[in-house]
Amino acid sequence: MTITQLKYALAIAEHKNFTKAAEKCFVTQPTLSTQIQKLEDELDIVIFDRGKKPIELTEVGRKIVFQARNIVNEADRIQDIVDQQKGFIGGEFRLGIIPTIMPTLLPMFLNNFIKKYPKVKLKIEELTTEEIIARINDGHIDAAIAATPLESDNIKERPLYYEPFVAYVPTNHRLRDRKTLEVSDLEIEDMLLLEDGHCFREGVINLCKAFKNQEDEHFQLESGSIETLIKLSNEGMGMTLLPYLHTQDISDKYSSNLKHFIEPSPAREVSLIYHKSELKMQIINAMHDLISSVIRGAIAFSNVEIISPLAK
Structure with a gap:
């Protein structure tokens, strides 16, 4: 057998076609089928x-593909x-x-x-945390930037920065007159949240002290974007929490809606x-060093308390 054949098998297992x-492998279909x-x-x-549509792995095929992925990864390690x-990057x-x-980070x-x-x-x-973990384990991406810790045995984490939560409190909200907030001030029932699948949502939920059964709430409003949450908050639908870097784009008109937490900041x-397996470490090191140097001028917070991004 050859490394090329194993790569073809991995491609079929992924695409089921x-x-x-x-x-994906830049060969003709007859060539791949023959190999x-x-x-x-x-x-x-x-x-x-x-005979299955889409094509499926047999029982022994699943074991072979699992081993093939390890072999291909180790072959890549030689290069x-x-x-x-x-010293090639x-x-x-x-x-x-x-x-x-x-x-916020990519343009920086x-x-x-x-x-x-x-x-x-x-x-x-752009991927969710769940998709990132799966694709790193499958070898479909080389690295990722995500909120941690993730508590995954197969994944290594190198912190880049610590980004505080900042409250966005609209006019007429119960916390409007507070200059700074405490975590105990938060209540989940008047919080606008990102939709399920976002780890920042889980961080907000983990941060909040008070919970109510969803059936007892008058409404529950979720969105797929932070920008939408800000607009809904401006309409008086509730408050929300923002990552610090997102607050840098808030216009002067709404900057008074931002409320920081007392230290240690969540x-x-x-x-x-x-x-x-630490493949392509020379690129990972280069990216880590560059991002760390760039972000240093934007975030200088040190007295913080890390909130888990994992669902509890």
């Missing part, structure tokens, strides 16, 4: 059930060792970023990174995360 897998058939003939087993030895690098970090470092490391071909995708830990 021979044609799509061939496109998979040779692999199955050599092993004297059937890896894929071609990675060579690149590190030569380049090649494709697939990066995932969660939605509540992407719009992307242009600088591209100019400093022109040989790196960045592929950036905050989220934002980290660069990657698989424990």
Whole structure:
């Protein structure tokens, strides 16, 4: 068997279609099919059930694909060792970023990174934390920027910065006249939340002290974007919490709606995360150093209390 055959098998397992897998691998469909058939003939087993739509792995096929992923990763490590030895920082690098970090952090470092490391071909995708963990484990992305800690045995975390929570309190809200807030002031029933699937939502829920059964609430309003939450809050629908960097774009008209917490400020830990196999570490190190230097001028908070992004 060959590494190429194993890569073809992984592509089919991912896309569940021979044609799509061939496109992903930049070969013709007959070429891919022939190589998979040779692999199955050599092993004297059937890896894929071609009678199913979409194509499914057989029982033994699932075990082979699991092992194939380990073998391909280890083969990639050989090139990675060579690149590190030569000091080469380049090649494709697939990066995932969660939605509540992407719009504020990416513009701060992307242009600088591209100019400093022109040989790196960045592929950036907005993903939820759950999707990021799955794709790092499957080898579909090389690293990600997310709120931590994630408590995943297969993932390493390198903190980039600590971003405080800031309250956005509209006119006529019960907390409007408070200059600073305490965590105990928060009540979940008058809080506008991001929709389910956002780790920042879980952080807000973990932060709040008071909970009510949803059936007892007059309404529950959730949104997929922080910008929408701000607009709804301005309409008097409730208060919300924002990551600190999002407050930098608030217009002067609404800046008085921002309320900070007394120290230690509740905050989220934002980290660069990657698989424990530590592939492409020269790019990961370069990205970590650049982002850390850029963010240092924007966030100088140290007396913070980290709020977990995990659902409790």
